[in-house]
Amino acid sequence: MTYVTSSHSGRLDVLDRERPASYAPPTSFRPPAFVENSPRRRRRLGPGPAIPFGLQIGPLALVLIWTAGSAFGLLDPRILPAPWAIVGTFGDLIADGRLQSNFLTSSVRALLGLGFGIVIGLLLAVISGLSRVGEAFIDGPIQIKRAVPTLAMIPLLMLWLGIGETMKVTIITLGVVVPIYMHTHNALRAIDERYVELAETLRMSQRDFLLQVVLPGAVPGFLLGLRFAVTLCWVSLVVVEQINATSGLGYMIELARTYGQTQIIIVGLVVYAVLGLASDGVVRLLERRLLSWRRTLAH
């Protein structure tokens, strides 16, 4: 406040000096410096306060544009059917049970893959994170596995495991293991040296050190890995189901493509989107539970 006014008057001084002595400024000319520069009027830097329901505005706008486009006949229904047509198809698919049964098949595959992947990834990360010998044996192969895209391994896995459920779940598991391992291992190794020192001065046992310091400290890393893993399990699902399947959401979409049923494709995509967002939401809920020690009083 003071700063603004003084800089203002400073500039006026300069002007005054340059003016001819005979010039008398009209009294009304004086700028109302205090009112103009009142801090209430100044815009804060930065993007400003959050808009309520800010995240929902974009998707809603897209749906509105889509609806308007269909209503005015601007969108060819073969390219993109109207929203109400999609809703109709959605109802039909539920009525004849196709959506539910495909959804169930897909979910079982994804969750099995996710479950196995979490257990295996976590186990490997703990072994490799807590012992140098374990790291020597495990870390290299995982890094190599990471360099090979899981999807590129499909042909090999088909030869080994056939085209049944085992192959599908294995592909998803292999995808999930990597982010779980990477982030958990990283977090285990990144334990703050200061806490190690503390544990030493407190003469903590190896067991207490692991249970109180190392493992809880790695939980944030694990949860980050889990968020990647959850998204990845649905992504892998799409691929395995579109290559060689006779059931599942991916199969339903693939079949619809063959018959040119755009509405069914879109219903499938919407279900994928909802699944992806919902599972991310579940992990974030878990994060809030497990990481409550991170929240400050303000939350």
Place this chain on the structure above:
Amino acid sequence: MAPHARSLKAVEVRRLTRRFGDVTILDDLDLDIAQGEFVALLGKSGSGKSTFLRALAGLDYEVDGTGSLRTPEKLSVVFQDARLLPWRSVIQNVTLGLGGAGREPGRKALEEVGLAGRETAWPIQLSGGEQQRVALARSLVREPALLLADEPFGALDALTRLKMHDLLRELCARHRPAVLLVTHDVDEAISLADRILVLDQGRLVEDLKVDIKGRRSHGDPRFGAIRSQLLSRLGVDVDDRSAA
């Protein structure tokens, strides 16, 4: 303190030398600390005070060195940062590694540092001063015979620091551990310690008893005299610092 208690040693250091490569950090140090004695260790940065404290705490694994060290089994360290595990509640931090048996003493220790009722809070919910009090409680609950403190109040604001001085004085009077307080604050050293050491280039260049009974005020001429002596030892020109 009774003379017979003085004769019992809490710490015995003989010919302690520590090196990092070619640089000698601690140079042939000898030191005895009596049981229950409060010793402050002053020194410029780089004088080796932290190295000395870490040697006493047994935290200097990768350092070359010779000499002998005798410290009590029951030893606690208070660091400059409170060093609380953010994912453990306040009471869990205090009783870390003690198991269920530590719970009741832990609660009492928290009460002693004025944090009764905050057992289940997370460290992040506490102020800097409160976190340092939890760290003190964590040390106390172990009933240490030697308390090592590495600039424990260095990160606190001036007012909080004064309150912490009172608290530490009170706690030491009650539990009577031997204390080695590393600090760069001359006034802190004078107002807390029975004895003040100055470390310079790895050697103890000053060993001074503080014989001011009762409350030590900055206005006391003896306080001022000790202060000038220490400051000049630390290489600060006293005349320039127009008697603050």
